[in-house]
Amino acid sequence: MDLKKILMNLLKSNHLYLKMMIIFLIFLFNENISNYHISCGYFNSFLYYSPLSFSNLEEDLIKLFRRKEFCDISFKTENGEIIEAHKLILKYRLKDENQIEKLQEIISKKSIKESNQIFEMIYSNRIINPKLYSEIKEIINSNEKIEETMKRIYLNENENEKDFIIERKEKQYKFPKLILIMRSELYRGMFLSVTEDTSNKVTDYSELSDKSFQIFEYWIYSNQIKDEIQITQEIIEELEIGIDYFQLNQTYPNLLDLLINKFNN
Template identity: 85%
Template sequence: MLVEFQAKRRLYSCGHNKYNGLGIFDEDTYEFTEIKPSLFENDDILDFSVGFDHTLILTSNSKLIGFGDNTYGQLGNGITEAQLIPIQIELPKLRFNENISNYHVFCGYFKSFLYFPPSSSNLEEDLIKLFRRKEFCDISFKTENGEIIEAHKLILKYRLNQNQNENEKLQEIISKKSIKESNQIFEMIYSNNPKINPKLYFEIKEIINSNEKIEETMKRIYLNENENDFIIERKEKQYKFPKLILIMRSELYRGMFLSVTNDKSNKVTDYSELSNKSFQLLEYWIYSNQIKDEIQITQEIIDEIKIGIDYFQLNQTNPNLFDLLINKFDNQNQNQNQNQNQIQNQNQNQNQKKRKEKCLIF
């Protein structure tokens, strides 16, 4: 069996080494020398940046390493003393430092930045990311070499045809594939994207519900309370969600559920400033990326939703929820104005008709 070797990223430096900004414990050097601080000898390097005489390195083990000049506190360790020996810097209270690979570091002249780009708003991409998170996998398949590949039973249930034997058929296909091909198969099932590997997609197309959109899948989960494993209590009403869906849609819950230290209970009393109508609107949008038709949009709802989007840190799509609400609100007002004009015209016509009738009588 061939084992794929994953080489670690290496970082080399050379040049002026004041305050050990090169991280190599040496004088100025004219040749590239590998930086090997013991603080991250077992980690992979995700990102790094160099300032005037200081350096920051982000590692795969959720570590931020810094060294060099610190006259203006540019290392972010709370003091202003130069750090000749690389130190681990305490990260700020980031929302999701377990996903440190999403962050980037930038060093300026005497300043530094830690940047977190927005999460993907593409539901297919989010599903594939979840597929790779083992802590949420609850069903296993064996590849041709006996390797175990794990998946999400809930997502498979709603992506495969509704037949009890579909998982068995999937296992039969996976048992003849390599680990790489198996991963591609699951990515195609989750995203319904045959372009990943058209040949493999042809083999699984009979068991996959290929005509169903991801949003329709989410709405079906929404209607099936048996699959919901997290409760949000608001006043005297309960709202049930699958944790997987909340992870995809809300950065607040992504941080809550994927955090090592946070409470992982299945119930939380949550934001009470939202009216039930606004919360129902958010609930439906979380699953479907659509606004519930029967809810009449008011300015109060728009104001509440704006607060709710920020509070729950909802991942936005294009167009985003707030824009959709504004458009629907404008259309409603326009339709109401048109209806009022029609009623006024009808009343005017009726009044004119009555006046004519009176004139004829006299």
């Protein structure tokens, strides 16, 4: 493996200080002005893999925490301030439900700022504060990507978790309400506008085919398209409209780009 590949692999590390040191060394020893664009390339890679760069799934999770909407569990900081969170996210991000007590113990010794950073690291699995991360690493699924965590929620058939039904002509699709709120501004707006939780189902008016809807369903959990799915021009056109209908976050990775890339390959 050549030096370039080694450096690129190191830049994918979760260790922020290691990545900063690599970038510094690249600029320090890269005295040839003609190679300046190479250094910039490494620097862009650093930004991409750094905790400051989030996928839309991570962005949506952090937004969910910051908005403090639909929370169902609370924690108290060292000064008695209350921080609210979501049981569903903690259930899958922590190693097991017994770790909630340990998390409460950690939060009880932290300031409100430190506590917020801890929760944002749990929700996104990004190292925002290395010192704080070292304190929670043993209680969270630190080696599991957020996409993998969300896939476990997707595969779980627990009726108590998948508490909302989207009815279509072909079949019913069950979702955790929290996932719809987090990923779709359409459903977030709908749930926020309802003063009483009178129904656990809604009819889908998106006019997506069943295949397109299944792609949408899997993507909101995983940011991915299943390998076995065959993409057609019709599906791309349907989901281009569906993206606007469901009001999805279309920063990286963009669903439409994923569809087009898969179609072309």
